[in-house]
Amino acid sequence: MSVFSTVAPARRRHAFREALAAQKICRIPGAFSPLVARAIEQKGFEGVYISGAVVAADLALPDIGLTTLTEVAHRTHQIARVTNLPVLVDADTGFGEPMSAARTIVELEAAGAAGCHLEDQVNPKRCGHLDGKAVVPADEMIRRIGAAVSARQDENFVICARTDAAGIEGIDAAIERAKAYADAGADVIFTEALKDADDFKKFRDAVDTPLLANMTEFGKSELLSASQLESIGYNAVIYPVTTLRIAMGQVENALDDIAETGTQVEWLDRMQHRARLYELLRYEDFNVFDQKLFTYSKES
Template sequence: MAGLYSTTFTPRERRQALRDGLNSGTIQRLPGAFSPLVGRAIQDAGFEGVYVSGAVVSADLALPDIGLTTLTEVAGRARQIARSTDLPVLVDADTGFGEPMSAARTVSELEDAGVAGCHLEDQVNPKRCGHLDGKEVVPTELMLRRITAAVNERRDDTFIICARTDAAGVEGIDAAIERAKAYADAGADMIFTEALHTPADFEKFRGAVDVPLLANMTEFGKTELLPADQLQDIGYNAVIYPVTTLRIAMGQVEHALQDIAVTGTQSGWVDRMQHRSRLYELLRYAEYNAFDQQVFTYSAENYQSSFTPYATYASDSTDPTHKNS
């Protein structure tokens, strides 16, 4: 990650990295990021990719995951996250934010955002969370139009178009498999098998579908939480943990706020916080300071009389623990 403001890897290089990973025999693990900083932490922890969940973008905007977010909001957040990491970023594009023509525009916008790929689903528009009851899926031919429009609009052939099917919970797993085969024939590079229940379900899907498969290990849903190694042994190529980081963060936030409301202090939580020095490591604070000193040749004394607050900060700018930082 040589660049301070963005990765130095091109979008095509990161897209190719994801494609290579899907074909490597090693499962690609993509935790969900709800912010650019989380995306950077995912890279620092050694994962193969980053996922941007539609449910998480919705939740971060204090909205339910029922198709209320816009393409602009999702593409904007995806662009911010893709900028912050060298890893390939896969984005939840819901139903394509409209009809097949909208799915085509979605691919164009997400390519411009620098992400590695997206997935489109076969729910009706507006959609709902894939692990809730009462879902509806569109006819297969309409989903094929979505995929075809997306594939035709794609300008970079390394950009991954993944087709998600929610049919297992609506029409049964056999129908979902038939849909997956049709979606692959229409040009989908990968199939996202939503809301399967057991390892046997995953094995059945893998035995019937030839293209790369993505598993969703989301908490509190219909799917048994399987370790990545087990999914790899079954033959799955990628796994997402879409809402995990948000749930962990919000769980801690709520507990801490409740405690502070009662005690009047956050002192009991200090040891459970990310330390400021670790935050500054992720922010690459020292590198920004070094960059600043190379470009701006000033001394604190020259600025002391005219702009005391800035001079005070500049005099200790190399110390990321300075009290004004």
């Protein structure tokens, strides 16, 4: 019995490719911790997402390219080891020049990821739903993708190309970039900050490559349901910061009440019960595993 993941990374990568090719959309909520990833799996989703913005926020940093490859790869390893689901990682701009993008693929593969996305923003990047972004020339992004494709050791590791050009150069330019990125070897295209269903449909009609949609809150995109996106023809959807925002909203509200009243009693019914926490932690499985080791005796 394994108390960690029971599905090898290679099998998860293969499963992720199969999910992206299926008729049903692949739903990938973001996890801000390994425990959240475990919950995502238990609730029946198809994948786990690791957001660069969330990794930064968890370190109390803004999403402006301050995190390192080492930090992102470490969080990827922590999450990938506890779930059987494919893990898709936000790799920002590849943490540097094309050679750095190549190393990023090596490190994320080693950490157990099923895939990652690289973006065409200028390094250091900015949050994709804020103004003031800038994109590199398409040729530079094509070199990033080429370096990434050449560096992967498992052919099933999914390389997704994100373009932020729609809000800067217009959606037609973003479509042209997407086609060029697919020609360079990208398996999936992720167009950031499209405005509404019409934009998503226009992109789908123009691009043959599998597409990923970003349903982040408080941004530039209309929040479409998974079924709406599936009907348009999208292959995957991420909810990158949702779980963090829900958790932090509740944390702040509870802290306000405790500061005012001096007790958490009113929050007991809104907490995850200790028994449920132990279920997610697989406490009993660890106990069984430990007891088997503890009672082991070598035959003479």
